[in-house]
Amino acid sequence: MNNEPSPNDAAQVRPLVVVHTQYEAEGVLSLTLADPHRAPLPAWEPGAHVDVILPSGLIRSYSLCGSLQDRHTYRIAVLLTPDSRGGSAEVHRVGTVGQQLDVRGPRNHFPLVPAADYRFIAGGIGITPLLPMLRRLSHTPGSPRWSLLYGGRSLRSMAFRDELAALPGGEVTLWPQDINGLPDPSRLLAATTATTAVYCCGPEGLLQEVRACAMRRLPPGALHTETFGAPTKTDTTVTGASSEEFEVELRRSGVTLRVPAGRSLLDVVREVVPEVPYSCGEGMCGTCETKVLEGTADHRDLLLSEAERQAGNTMMICVSRSATPRLTLDL
The missing domain is CATH 3.10.20.30 (Beta-grasp domain)
Incomplete structure (x- = not known):
């Protein structure tokens, strides 16, 4: 069954209401959103995100990290970042029960593809799109085993640790940097095969390191990445308004x-x-x-x-x- 939203679903703006909030870790606030009339919401697949139109007019994209089976709520999690452009601070300020937020989507550019086995690497708030993938694999009979390397500044800053610990069928390695230093993705990728799918979400520095490891160890198309930070100045992929008329x-x-x-x-x-x-x-x-x-x-x-x-x-x-x-x- 295809649960992907139709193009009309992805483009439609819906007024949703915050029905629950919770701090999942230091500086990480989760919001649970629902239709004010309790109407069902469009289905989604692991890796999907929604655009949240904030009261100020700012539009920010957040990964869905709640239950795939719950058709009446969406859950997002937002890290308060002091160097952001204002979106995370506004979410933390207005994210209270009863607040209405316009939401567009879901859409998915980070889908979970079939594979013989999986390696997941998360950095900080990058755990959010991966969590539904791990939940899908853990609760689908016959799914391949998986392993997760989850790095963060400290255990206090790493969201959803209890939910991850409760998932069967995989191996979770928490890597707090204040204790262990920076994570080493090459350790997780050392045992990969030609049929392994590798998923990574996190800051650009982590993605660059994982991409470098993947070039040495993985066949083309095995690595799937999503970033939540701006590309570095040396990144030539995004060049904005240059080139010919x-x-x-x-x-x-x-x-x-x-x-x-x-x-x-x-x-x-x-x-x-x-x-x-x-x-x-x-x-x-x-x-x-x-x-x-x-x-x-x-x-x-x-x-x-x-x-x-x-x-x-x-x-x-x-x-x-x-x-x-x-x-x-x-x-």
Whole structure:
């Protein structure tokens, strides 16, 4: 049975209400959201996230980390980060029972693929998209065994430890840095085979180390990653508004625009379609994903797989551009 939301589900904005809050660890607040009329919510698969539209107008993406079987609530968890752009602080400030929050989604660019065995690596709040994957594997008869390396600043900062400890069928290694130092992903990847799937979510530094290990040990396509931090300055994948000028047709709007070399496609599009959704502006969250009708996208995001890029059906317009002189979008 396919539980993925339809395109209409992913685009629809729903007013949900906070029905429960809980501190899962030091600085980590979980919010449980429900329809105010207790209507069922769209089903989702492990790895999915939703966009939360905060009262200030900020839009932030958070992984769903609750129960897949509970069709009436969504659970997210938010780390309060002092160097954020304000989203986490606002969630912690307004995240009280009874608060209404507009939510869009779910959507999933980090799905759990079939594999003979699994290795999971989480850094800090990066445990949130992995938790439903571990729960799915633990409670599905005949599922392969799995192992998790979960690193954090300290045990106090590592959320959902009790839930992880209760999961059968796998091995959980907690790695508090104040005791053990930085985690060594190569230890977890040492016993992988050609049929192992490796999932990693965490800060960019951890992802870079895991990618380096994967290049030496894993076949192409075995590593699946998701980041919650901005790419480093040396990362050349996301280059924003550079490169050549091109033309974009917005088919539904009936207009054609020029996108100069010095401006992003998103900025130009929003002059005509100001309601087009976006959040991170860095090609990480998928909020601005747009259907491509004609032309070839120059993909610069951190979400789409190589197969999805080759298919060319969608693009993240906050950072990606056009590889052809003209691009037609479903806007």
